[in-house]
Amino acid sequence: IAGAIEAADHFSASLDAFHEEEVPRKSVFAVMRALLARGKDLSFHLTGSGPDDPYLRDVTAEIRREFHDRIPMLVGRVRPVGRARAGAPALRPLPGRGTVPAPAAENAGTVTGSGVAPALPCAMAAWPTVGFDGTITACCNQDVVDHRPVPGHLRLGHAGADDWSTVRERCLTSGTLRALRTYGPLRLAGAPPGRGYCETCRELEVTPPPHTPAAAFLERRVLDMQLAGGGVGFAGRYGCPPYGDLVSLGHPGRKHDL
Structure with a gap:
């Protein structure tokens, strides 16, 4: 596992309340601290039930304190798709x-x-x-x-x-x-x-x-709009909107970089 992590340009640790029942948060933090000390580019991928989930408030605050805002976070929501479809009956499809x-x-x-x-x-x-x-x-x-x-x-x-x-x-x-x-x-x-x-x-x-000049123009315009939104715009669109700006932590240009 260490060899695979070392070979990757970027390493992201996934955390949610369910995974923490098997792997303690402090163990994940210990690995991330060691990797950060070696200069590895890192991020956290966090998942909760939604903007009001107390778990998300707690874990994002602790990561910011523990790593002094040096590691970005992509925060998402559990939704009824894939394996979560049968396990989240209270979520609105x-x-x-x-x-x-x-x-x-x-x-x-x-x-x-x-x-x-x-x-x-x-x-x-x-x-x-x-x-x-x-x-x-x-x-x-x-x-x-x-x-x-x-x-x-x-x-x-x-x-x-x-x-x-x-x-x-x-x-x-x-x-x-x-x-x-x-x-x-x-x-x-x-x-x-x-x-x-x-x-x-x-x-x-x-x-x-057909890939006509008009189609190429529209394609470029859509791409330009998404690039203009940057990582924060992408995270707000596909993740948990109130936490979208956390993807820009730890990197001065990350807000404008996909």
Whole structure:
């Protein structure tokens, strides 16, 4: 494990109330202190039930005190998706199954005056994730990572056969993934009202729009808007909004760096 950590450019420790029942917080802190002393780039990935969860208030405050604001934190919410679907009955399901930002999910079933689904770009369609069997998917949606077969448009390769440059090239050049990052699955599929955001993506069977100059312009504009929001904007959109600014801790340029 130490060798794997040493080989990584960045190491993130995941903490939540359930993991702390098995691995004490002080043990995680001890490892992070040792890595920080060696100059490793670090972060914490924290998960709670929502903005009012006392666990999140406690753990974020303790991390800030313990590490003097030198380690950023990405704070998320437990939502009924993947393994948490059966274990969180009190959580309100979102149309996007909790894997898209809440504002987009709330509006996922709306249509414009022309009867066309709204454009809700998915930034997560650029998040290569290695699954349990080595399959590399284009996003970290739990239903995509855990289930086989992986939808063809979300499969980027296999860790045993494809190197990073190949995976990166496929992620950047796939017409469907580019369209998902520009328009989102609802617009791309012409989804009807009430259709789930991520469910629509997983079942997507459409020909991506041609990469015309107009399409390239729109793609660039969407990317520019997301870059303008920086890491804080991304964390507020996909994580737990009140804690979004914690991703900028410990690095003077992190607020503007994705």
